[in-house]
Amino acid sequence: MSLFDKRLSEIHSALRSKELSVAELVQASIASIKEHDGEIKSVLHVDEEGALSQAKALDDRLAGSGEEMGLLYGLPVGLKDNIVTRGLRTTCASKxxxxxxxxxxxxxSKKLKDADALIVAKLNMDEFAMGGSNENSGFYPTKNPWNTEYVPGGSSGGSAAAMASRHFFFTLGSDTGGSIRQPAAFCGVVGLKPTYGRVSRFGLVAFASSLDQIGPITKNVEDSAYVLQAIAGHDEYDSTSAKVDVPDYLSALTGDVKGLRIGVPKELIGEGIDSEVRDAVLAALKQLESMGATWSEVSMPHTEYAVPAYYLLSSSEASSNLARFDGVRYGVRADNAENLIEMYKESRSQGFGPEVKRRIMLGTYALSSGYYDAYYKKAQQVRTLIIQDFNDVFAHYDVILHPTTPTTAFKIGQNVDDPVKMYLEDICTVPVNLAGLPAISVPCGFAQNGMPIGMQIVGKAFDESTVLRVAHAYEQTAGFYQRKPEWVRG
Incomplete structure (x- = not known):
């Protein structure tokens, strides 16, 4: 078994018993990146010198004082490149x-360091988190480790691909409309989007402030619970951070789902969902049923409006958030401008890619005089109706379960010239962000072409414990999480 196949708890046991050193873990992480990421291209920046220096300090600390180990002691981690890291370049995959x-x-980032994790690298993404395939990176696209002809998903495609490639023990991504869960499904790993406000957004470069949420991508649900335990909690620097107690997530992993009530939205299991994806999710429901859970089909009638509402709202917020990128205070400044207005125009024209420009223009239009009520306000009203749909279902059910994505990963270049088709790939994930709820994607099978299939479990606000409990019970029985691309070492 490879080091990177071991659970976080097993790695900690090996560190305590001196079977492993932190330096060995970091060296293995860097070796994996150097050996395989030339083709996958999930990594943007590596801090090899800093990570090895920190590893030595942690090894010395453990050997010397016997000081208590942090929750993530000695674990090499990669962060999506829109999460700010002091002294380590943060580009949002944008020129x-x-x-x-x-x-x-x-x-x-601070919480990870306080938990004694080591930030080894920053990971590729769709520019400013705008995209669902990682083809919109300003530097180079990331490829899917299961088949390099396919996309890894996005916008946290680098984080999911790096996890599937076993470059790290876990990675962090951000999720605005499915950007953790969709690439996790495409890459056959576990992706958790916590409740909005559960994890601080301070230092996350904003795309859409009312939707963005940071979460872990891991190889199994237990590791996801470990990471969430370390990064969750109220933060006075984030005005949207919730003052809600953080429970012991590991204690929720009981393996017991007896009596659990599952709602399955008919709008997300029928027309528009690939038959292989649907069959895999129905098989997972049958598995949970055999373990003592019950499920029924439910209706969430406003789901069909979720994608247009999401893109109007997120693009409007992006238009506002990205106004700060003007070439004056930070970032690349155009050097051929003749005056201030020209400098703004040229800096933004040269610095932003086509997808970012598309969303800025859409958002600016939706917020403009004469169109605000017709578009932005109407989208907010639809958002309220979608929240009510979730409330109606959760009045009778413990969790909602359905496919993470309507299809498995598509080929690189397949949807790049059709933004509407690309946006519709988000139909299963964006309702969760509009409602601010927690959700997890876990592997539930493989298509005939060998690409992974993901299943999404959605919970009530701040009830990550139940989401993790159901996901863990299922994965331990089904075992799909143990599979990895054939070329991955070990």
Whole structure:
């Protein structure tokens, strides 16, 4: 068994017993990146020198004082490149920020360091988190480790591909409309989007502030619970952070789902869902039923409006958030401008890619005089109806379960010229963000072409414990999480 196939708890046991050193873990992570990421291209920036230096300090600390180990002690981690890291370049995979070296840490970066994890690298993504395939990176697209002709999903495609490639013990991504769960499904790993406000967004470069949420991508559900335990909690630096107690997530992993009530939205299991995906999810439901859970078909009638509402709202917020990127305070500045207005125009024209420009223009239009009520306000009203749909289902059920994506991963270039088709790939994930709920994607099978299939479990607000309990019970019985691409070492 490879080091990177071991659970986090097993790695900690090996560190305590001196069977392993932190330096060995970091060296294995860097070796994996150097050996295989030339083709996968999930990594943007590596801090090899800093990570090895920190590893030595942690090894010395463990050998010397016997000081208590942090929850994530010695574990090499990769972060999506829109999570700010002090002294380690943060570009959002955009040419606009290609020279940006932050002077502070995001709250999650600090929490990881406080838990004794080692941030080894920053990971590729769709530029400013805008995209669902990682083809919109300003530097290069990431490929799916299961088949390099296919996309890894997005916008956290680098985080999911790096996890499937076993470069790290876990990675972090951000999820605005499915950007953790969709690539996790495409890459055959576990992706968790916590409740909005459960994890601080301070230091996450904003795409859509009312939707963005940071979460872990791991190889199994137990590891996901470990990471969430370390990064969750109220943060005074984030005005949207919730003052809600953080439970012991590991204690929720009982393996017991007897009496659990599952709602399955007919809108997300029928027309438009690939037959192989549907069959895999129905088989998973049958498995949970054999373990003592019950399920029924339910209706969420406003689901069909979720994608247009999401893209109007997220693009409107992006238009506002990205106004700060003007070439004045930070980022790349155009050097051929004749005056201030020309500098703004040229800096943004040269710095932003086509998808970012598309969304800025859509959002600016939706917020403009004469169109605000017709588009932005109407989308907010639809958002309220979608939230009510979830409330109606959760009045009778413990969790909602359905496919993470309507299809398995598509080929690179297949949807790149059809943005509407690309946006419709998000139909299963965006309702969760609009409602601010927790959801997890776990592997539930493989298509005939060998590509992974993901199943999504959605919970009530701040009830990550139940989501993790159901996901863990299923994966331990089904075992799909143990599979990995054939070329991955071990």
């Amino acid at each position: 606009f920020l290609s020279n940006y070296d932050p002077i502070y840490d995001a709250t999650v």
